[in-house]
Amino acid sequence: MTYYQHKIIKNKSISEVRTEVESALKNEGFGILTEIDIQATMKKKLGKDYAPxxxxxxxxxxFADQVLEAEPHIGTLLPCNVTIREVGTGEYEVAIMDPAAAMSAVNNPKIETLAGEVREKLIRVLESVE
Known part of the structure; x- marks a missing residue:
């Protein structure tokens, strides 16, 4: 089982892709809790250049409430990460984590069911980004 799914978006800026991703996430009931800018962080901390x-x-x-109720330590696997990275000039990869794969180690049937539902939502997010 792979731990992520992805797609390539062409001829858009990273800000355009991000706007689409955030809109698609919102449509599926997600909000953004955190953001890590790898390019800026690696430059600042290591002096290393990264693509966006x-x-x-x-x-x-x-869903976070339901999984935390079923498994209080599940917070170590939250939130669901979505990445946007430059893979070529004018090309960005949008990748989603697969919650079912990430949470399979928990070995809790209720978590497996919820993770499957979240996975379906994230796949719809990925599919809707053009």
Whole structure:
């Protein structure tokens, strides 16, 4: 089982792709809790150049509540990360984590069911970004 799914978006800026991703996430009940700008962080901390690369920590509060109720330590696996990174001139990869793969180690049937539902939502997000 792979731990992520992805797609390539062409002929858009990273800000355009980000706007689409955030809109698609919102349509599925997610908000952005965290953002990590890998390009800026690596430049500041290591003096190393990176292509644009964002990690968005997405959270659907309804599902987060349900999984935290079922498994209090599940917070170590939250939020659901979505990445946007430059892979070529005018090309960006949008990748989503697969919550079912990430949470399979928990070995809790209720979590497996919820993770599958969240996975379906994130796949719809990925599919809707053009």
């Amino acid at each position: 690369y964002l990690i968005l920590g997405a959270c659907n509060p309804v």
